Amino acid sequence: MLNQKIADLRKDYIMASLDEKDVAKHPLEQFGKWWKEATSGELDEPNAMTLATSTPDGLPSARIVLLKSFDEDGFLFFTNYESQKGQELALNHHVCLLFFWKELERQVRITGIVSKADKATSDAYYNSRPHGSKIGAIASPQSKVIANRGFLEQAVAKVEETFANREPERPDYWGGYVVKPSKIEFWQGRSSRLHDRILYVLEPDSSWLIERLAP
Template sequence: MVKDLHLENIRREYSSLSLGRKDLPDDPFELVGKWLNQAIETQVNEPTAMIVATSTPDGYPSVRTVLLKEVLDEQFVFYSNYESRKGQQIAANPHVALTFLWHELERQIHVEGDIHRLSPEESDAYFAMRPYKSRVGARISPQSQHIPSREYIMMRFASESLRFVGREVPRPANWGGWAVVPRRIEFWQGRDSRLHDRFLYERQADGSWEIHRLAP
């Protein structure tokens, strides 16, 4: 059985693109939108996927991947179960971090900020747009909790599906949207010799953004 993995010789050079100070708008959300659209247009794998980092009550980091659904009013919006592990951690500590990683473009965006729930009306509006099976799945999944088997969750799904055949599927109260208001946004562009381009936007007290180049 393999116990050790020696990966020190696995490396690659990043050289396809660059990022300079002249490329940066005053508003970081202009660049967020540009990079997201480029990721979608070039058909990278899961262009809207983002890693969401929270912390446990005793300070341990906790991460998972979700899908970004909107960038709205300078906020990053996603939806999930409020009673999940991340939901409980967010309720206890509303400071989070996000990472977008697009391998094909050799790019990353890192975000740090504060998170809050969307209104029930906003969550209802998005829930109504979801496919039927996704709405049913949101109702029956005790997300992050222990379950005895896959058969258990499939039986719950089948039962709930039959309940709502030909009817509107209502949003469960424990499911809805979150919005992340950023304090820091870093743009990372891979470059050769590990001399990557990194630029940090920091929000100021008056709402403007201050821009700094970071050492790679």
């Protein structure tokens, strides 16, 4: 079963370290620090994050989505509410987000509860999107089986005809989600796979417990 050519692929991580005494007391402050370094470091799409969901009976699913904002309310992204992830989020609010910034030898893993963003937030972002992206959000029955590419192109043409003389409005089935974190783990790659892992855990009094995890 073992493919030695694949098994021998490895990289030693030597860029930086992460210690409890050096991290911020609040995980969002720590994330903001790492985010600034990621966005100033010419990384390719630093806002790309894996979103992991599952069905109520535990069948997992994961895909890449794009972070659009973060603050004390949580981490914001947008999608089709009727997609596979939207249906899973409606039934199981527990999710995980994962950032992997390989150029910095870092990961951030966020576990929390998801809820829909308010309509004003969804409207504001939808209205800021390019015209083609607005059309696509309306035309695509995301995650549904379609006959071929032609079906999608015809759907786009029909929506473009409808909105030939005006900007489309946000459809009810498309909008934002906010992930409110209960745990945030910061992972810094280290030599010999002895990585630094600092975990923030939300306490009942809304403070954050900081712990080190074994690699």
